[in-house]
Amino acid sequence: xxxxxxxxxxxxxxxxxxxxxxxxxxxxxxxxxxxxxxxxxxxxxxxxxxxxxxxxxxxxxxxxxxxxxxxxxxxxxxxxxxxxxxxxxxxxxxxxxxxxxxxxxxxxxxxxxxxxxxxxxxxxxxxxxxxxxxxxxxxxxxxxxxxxxxxxxxxxxxxxxxxxxxxxxxxxxxxxxxxxxxxxxxxxxxxxxxxxxxxxxxxxxxxxxxxxxxxxxxxxxxxxxxxxxxxxxxxxxxxxxxxxxxxxxxxxxxxxxxxxxxxxxxxxxxxxxxxxxxxxxxxxxxxxxxxxxxxxxxxxxxxxx
Amino acid sequence: xxxxxxxxxxxxxxxxxxxxxxxxxxxxxxxxxxxxxxxxxxxxxxxxxxxxxxxxxxxxxxxxxxxxxxxxxxxxxxxxxxxxxxxxxxxxxxxxxxxxxxxxxxxxxxxxxxxxxxxxxxxxxxxxxxxxxxxxxxxxxxxxxxxxxxxxxxxxxxxxxxxxxxxxxxxxxxxxxxxxxxxx
Amino acid sequence: xxxxxxxxxxxxxxxxxxxxxxxxxxxxxxxxxxxxxxxxxxxxxxxxxxxxxxxxxxxxxxxxxxxxxxxxxxxxxxxxxxxxxxxxxxxxxxxxxxxxxxxxxxxxxxxxxxxxxxxxxxxxxxxxxxxxxxxxxxxxxxxxxxxxxxxxxxxxxxxxxxxxxxxxxxxxxxxxxxxxxxxxxxxxxxxxxxxxxxxxxxxxxxxxxxxxxxxxxxxxxxxxxxxxxxxxxxxxxxxxxxxxxxxxxxxxxxxxxxxxxxxxxxxxxxxxxxxxxxxxxxxxxxxxxxxxxxxxxxxxxxxxxxxxxxxxxxxxxxxxxxxxxxxxxxxxxxxxxxxxxxxxxxxxxxx
Numbered sequence: 001x002x003x004x005x006x007x008x009x010x011x012x013x014x015x016x017x018x019x020x021x022x023x024x025x026x027x028x029x030x031x032x033x034x035x036x037x038x039x040x041x042x043x044x045x046x047x048x049x050x051x052x053x054x055x056x057x058x059x060x061x062x063x064x065x066x067x068x069x070x071x072x073x074x075x076x077x078x079x080x081x082x083x084x085x086x087x088x089x090x091x092x093x094x095x096x097x098x099x100x101x102x103x104x105x106x107x108x109x110x111x112x113x114x115x116x117x118x119x120x121x122x123x124x125x126x127x128x129x130x131x132x133x134x135x136x137x138x139x140x141x142x143x144x145x146x147x148x149x150x151x152x153x154x155x156x157x158x159x160x161x162x163x164x165x166x167x168x169x170x171x172x173x174x175x176x177x178x179x180x181x182x183x184x185x186x187x188x189x190x191x192x193x194x195x196x197x198x199x200x201x202x203x204x205x206x207x208x209x210x211x212x213x214x215x216x217x218x219x220x221x222x223x224x225x226x227x228x229x230x231x232x233x234x235x236x237x238x239x240x241x242x243x244x245x246x247x248x249x250x251x252x253x254x255x256x257x258x259x260x261x262x263x264x265x266x267x268x269x270x271x272x273x274x275x276x277x278x279x280x281x282x283x284x285x286x287x288x289x290x291x292x293x294x295x296x297x298x299x300x301x302x303x304x305x
Numbered sequence: 306x307x308x309x310x311x312x313x314x315x316x317x318x319x320x321x322x323x324x325x326x327x328x329x330x331x332x333x334x335x336x337x338x339x340x341x342x343x344x345x346x347x348x349x350x351x352x353x354x355x356x357x358x359x360x361x362x363x364x365x366x367x368x369x370x371x372x373x374x375x376x377x378x379x380x381x382x383x384x385x386x387x388x389x390x391x392x393x394x395x396x397x398x399x400x401x402x403x404x405x406x407x408x409x410x411x412x413x414x415x416x417x418x419x420x421x422x423x424x425x426x427x428x429x430x431x432x433x434x435x436x437x438x439x440x441x442x443x444x445x446x447x448x449x450x451x452x453x454x455x456x457x458x459x460x461x462x463x464x465x466x467x468x469x470x471x472x473x474x475x476x477x478x479x480x481x482x483x484x485x486x487x488x489x
Numbered sequence: 490x491x492x493x494x495x496x497x498x499x500x501x502x503x504x505x506x507x508x509x510x511x512x513x514x515x516x517x518x519x520x521x522x523x524x525x526x527x528x529x530x531x532x533x534x535x536x537x538x539x540x541x542x543x544x545x546x547x548x549x550x551x552x553x554x555x556x557x558x559x560x561x562x563x564x565x566x567x568x569x570x571x572x573x574x575x576x577x578x579x580x581x582x583x584x585x586x587x588x589x590x591x592x593x594x595x596x597x598x599x600x601x602x603x604x605x606x607x608x609x610x611x612x613x614x615x616x617x618x619x620x621x622x623x624x625x626x627x628x629x630x631x632x633x634x635x636x637x638x639x640x641x642x643x644x645x646x647x648x649x650x651x652x653x654x655x656x657x658x659x660x661x662x663x664x665x666x667x668x669x670x671x672x673x674x675x676x677x678x679x680x681x682x683x684x685x686x687x688x689x690x691x692x693x694x695x696x697x698x699x700x701x702x703x704x705x706x707x708x709x710x711x712x713x714x715x716x717x718x719x720x721x722x723x724x725x726x727x728x729x730x731x732x733x734x735x736x737x738x739x740x741x742x743x744x745x746x747x748x749x750x751x752x753x754x755x756x757x758x759x760x761x762x763x764x765x766x767x768x769x770x771x772x773x774x775x776x777x778x779x780x781x782x783x784x785x786x787x788x789x790x791x792x793x794x795x796x797x798x799x800x801x802x803x804x805x806x807x808x809x810x811x812x813x814x815x816x817x818x819x820x821x822x823x824x825x826x827x828x829x830x831x832x833x834x835x836x837x838x839x840x
Contacts, residue, residue: 029708030586030763032579058764059607059625095708101766104576104650107411127764129578172323174387177411200323200388202415204653253704261704309677309684413653432670432728453732460685464676471728475735476811 001029003039005089006063012145015116016082017055020064023090027061031096033123034209037064038255040092041077046237046245048077051255053119053183053209054096055149057126064096067149069116076236099258100183100209106130107177110170112192114138117184118146120209124181125151133157135165137188167192171199181207186274208276209258217272220296224248224305225267239291243305250291250305257293264289269301306489310459311397316420318345322390328378328403330371330395335420340365348374371399375406382410392418398428398439401466425487429457430467437467445473445484454481490545490595494615497555500724501562504749508781510840512551516777517542518785518833519714519754523794525803527689531701534712534758539834542756543712546591547642548773549599554615556643556665556724563664563725564640569672570727571636573648573660580648580660581635582625583762584769588638613641635660644756644773647671649679649702651766656702658682658770665724665774667717667753668731668808687802702759705768710760715772717807718816719751722776741812746819747780750812752792779816783823784840790829793820 007019020037022028031037031054041048056065070082100120102109109132113121118136125134137159138146150156159165171180180201182192189208196206216236223230224243233242240252240262253261257275266289273283275290282288289303306312316335318325325345329335332351340347346364350371353359359367368374382391391412393403400419407417427441436450446455448470455470462469474480498506508516517540536544563570573581589611593602601612604624611620618641622629630637639646639662648660656679663671674682679699689695705711719726720738741750758771783789796809797817804813830836 030583032763032766034766035707035763095706096763097707098763098766101651103652104579104765104767105411105652127579172386172388175411176382176385176387176389176416178387197321200321200390202413204413204415205387253706259704307684308690309681415653430673432673433730433732435672458685460673461681462673462675462677463681465673469670469673469728472732472735475731476739478736 001093001095003064003091003093005085005087005091008085008087011067011148012142014070014082015067015142015145016070017065017067018081018085020066020091020093021062028064029095030058030061031056031064032058032098033102033127034100034120035096035098035123036100036120037066037096038094039077041080043076043080046076048080049241049255050077053100053123055119055122057123067116067119067122097253099256100181100207102128103179103181103205103207105177106179106205108132108175108179110174110178110180111135112137112167112180112182112184114184114188115142117182117188117209118149120183121181122149131155135159135170137165137184167195168199171196171201179205179207183209209256217295220298221300222296223268223300223302225302226305233295238293239289239295239301243291248305252292255292257290260290262290262292264291265304267302267304270297271295271301272297307459309461311419311461311463313419313421316392316394316418318342318392319390319418322416323388324385325390325392326381326385327392327394328374329393329422330374330399331422332367335392335394335422348377350374371402375402378403378406379410382407382412385410390416390418392420394420394422396423396426397421398426398466401463404463405466425489427457427487428467429455429470430462430465431455431470433472437465438470441468442487443484444487445481446470457487492549492553492596492599493551494553494599495551495555497558498552500555500559500722504721504723506552506555506722506776508777509551513777513781513784513840514835514837515541515550516782516835517714517754517756517775518788518835519716520791520795521831521833523791523829524798525795526800527686527692527694527803531698531711531713531759534710534760539832542775545595546710547588547595547644547758547771548756549592549596549643550775553643557616557641559724560640560662560664567729570664571639571662572671572675573633573635574675577648577650577660577765577767578627580650580762580765580767580769581627581633583764583767584646584648585634585638586624587760587762587769588642592642616641636662644771646772647770648765649768649770651703651768654703655679656699656768663727666727666772667715667719667755667774668726668728670728673728685806687806688800702768705759705761707761707763710758712756712758715755715757717753717755718809719753719776720812721749722751722778724774724776738808738811741815743815743818746812746815747783748778750779750816750819751776752779752782779819783820785835785837786823787829787836789820789823790825790827793817793824794829796820 002023003020004023006021009017036051036053038051052066054064068078068081071078111121111134114137133155135157140160143160219235220233231242231246233239251261253259260277271289272295274293328348330350334347348366351367391407393400429438429441429446431448434451444457453472456473458469460469542548589602592600599614603610607624609624645663645665647658649656650659661671720741726734754775756773760769
């Protein structure tokens with residue numbers, strides 16, 4: 001669908017809010033809390049395809065609201081949105097999809113977020129039907145921007161120093177019906193997920209959406225065996241993007257290593273797995289790769305594609 | 306055996322749990338249970354003298370009957386912390402009733418472990434009049450609610466903790482096959 | 490879309506329901522070949538296909554009023570044919586939104602939906618319903634939201650919660666089922682509720698189907714066809730009421746098989762719902778008497794061969810053991826042995 005930027009609100013030097021309406025003013029498809037849209041953002045040399053969580057309510061069919069952090073060593077998309085996007089600009093977007101839905105059986109929601117990972121939680125807060133507790137961890141310079149977005153309530157906590165959150169105590173003292181939903185950079189997620197696992201949290205009660213962290217990396221070569229093409233994957237693009245630039249259209253969905261749709265068989269080379277989908281066994285035997293996020297440890301990979 | 310019919314593994318502790326609650330409808334603990342481990346509680350059912358409760362104890366408790374145990378279970382689970390693993394060992398209706406108390410308290414399948422012990426003994430749900438029939442040991446059961454002769458199927462509902470019963474002679478009334486003993 | 494409605498006919502007792510010529514020609518005949526085996530056979534649910542029955546998001550036909558009336562009778566006798574577990578309340582509103590918007594879009598002469606913020610106004614001309622309500626507030630509707638709207642749409646519906654890499658059937662309006670019990674199956678996982686289907690489990694059909702459905706995207710519904718046979722055009726062939734319809738099966742004879750025996754086809758749709766992330770499973774059933782079906786030459790030949798050569802386990806599971814030979818004999822008289830083309834289209838514009 002075609003969206004028009006109808007509002008741009010800087011919340012801090014690096015955090016900016018955007019309002020998006022249908023280009024023709026038609027009602028937008030309903031987007032559940034936790035959903036994201038994939039925006040196609042025009043860069044100087046190529047199109048970026050970036051996912052942003054919707055922070056607006058599912059009942060707002062006039063505009064979607066997203067919050068974008070300008071990533072420091074930006075791969076392009078967020079930088080363009082901060083530096084160039086203006087009211088009236090048009091962007092292509094895909095129908096919202098939800099890979100971070102609210103767990104419906106929870107008796108209580110324990111929400112943990114860090115940095116821009118707060119965005120799906122902002123949508124959650126508008127619709128949660130059960131009691132919840134939200135703990136947000138952020139950098140000091142972002143505290144003002146995020147505090148303004150959060151309600152003042154006894155169950156909403158801002159931690160500007162991650163050590164101020166006693167994660168171990170929090171996760172060790174939750175009643176059986178509590179579900180944990182966590183979103184943030186990979187380093188934050190790793191600590192939370194590991195702590196939860198150590199304390200005996202079952203996977204079915206831990207819900208996560210990762211907003212990456214380490215994007216891009218060392219360039220490498222990929223041989224696409226069945227297509228008889230060899231491509232080079234640059235430092236600032238993903239393997240999937242490089243495959244698409246070469247003219248192929250492999251199946252993909254979340255573009256964040258979570259959903260499994262882009263799983264591709266690997267014929268040679270050692271992958272650098274950065275996904276959340278493959279099993280430990282699959283990772284260990286180097287038989288498959290998720291090209292949307294993963295890269296290479298060896299200079300070359302051979303894909304069965 | 307059809308996919309809805311549960312298949313049970315032998316009792317064993319899940320080491321990823323921080324605390325363990327083991328309950329059984331029998332007076333003795335399940336085999337292979339090492340009570341020396343500090344974070345295990347064991348509950349059994351045993352009659353000491355008619356109506357007389359067993360002395361209160363921290364980790365090993367004995368109840369006068371299953372209903373008393375289940376009442377205590379609901380209360381216990383409402384205050385337990387995530388990290389608990391819950392085990393029920395006993396007759397098939399007992400372990401699934403325990404399972405449903407567990408899900409009511411917020412436990413998921415990954416946190417609960419069921420092991421069936423004792424002879425085959427099914428609870429059957431008459432899908433015509435919705436009556437529950439206990440202690441069924443044969444392939445045909447007569448429903449005390451509506452009088453139908455029911456074919457005892459292997460299709461099992463965890464929520465109802467019962468097997469499906471459907472009128473065996475619906476198409477040709479009176480034509481009822483001879484019952485056989487249930488093998489599981 | 491063009492919709493010509495008949496007054497209500499019956500699906501029980503005297504079974505007065507009949508298909509017009511137009512209904513016969515648009516029937517979603519499910520067999521592209523002369524033989525049948527299970528497959529995942531899912532395709533995108535988009536307009537266009539061998540029959541106009543595939544054009545609307547939720548197809549309505551001339552039997553709309555009669556089917557809604559039959560559903561109301563079944564529910565009056567057994568309210569537990571409509572169950573939605575409390576945690577799926579958002580899925581109820583998702584379903585109401587989806588069905589109202591679809592019907593208003595596809596059949597604008599019969600259904601009108603206007604919105605003023607959260608205040609909605611729904612008009613259903615054929616059933617004489619004029620309802621103002623507040624979206625999200627169940628106290629402003631005469632029935633819970635899921636029940637309210639599914640009473641006004643042909644076909645059964647179930648709601649599946651997606652969690653823990655699995656689907657759980659935890660809601661439904663099931664009054665026209667092919668012999669399964671919502672009250673018994675409510676709460677079951679995908680493999681559990683499909684447990685009674687023979688053969689399919691060995692070939693991995695259900696594993697592939699589940700993996701596919703877990704990735705079902707919002708805005709991209711899919712569909713597939715399923716089929717069975719029913720004695721008399723009866724919608725309520727539930728296990729609960731087997732004592733009523735069971736004897737009707739036994740009463741099928743060579744003299745009445747053409748009139749009474751029906752091919753029952755389910756056009757199944759699967760749609761991702763936005764607020765709940767649940768999956769809405771639509772089971773739109775179509776009934777056609779064999780004597781109506783055999784007015785289409787290609788379908789006559791194909792049905793004969795397919796039933797004749799069907800795997801015995803599938804025949805048993807679909808409940809036709811008692812009259813399979815009777816059907817084969819009846820259909821045999823319509824099969825001249827000529828080759829039939831692939832595909833399901835009738836290849837006739839009149840009967």
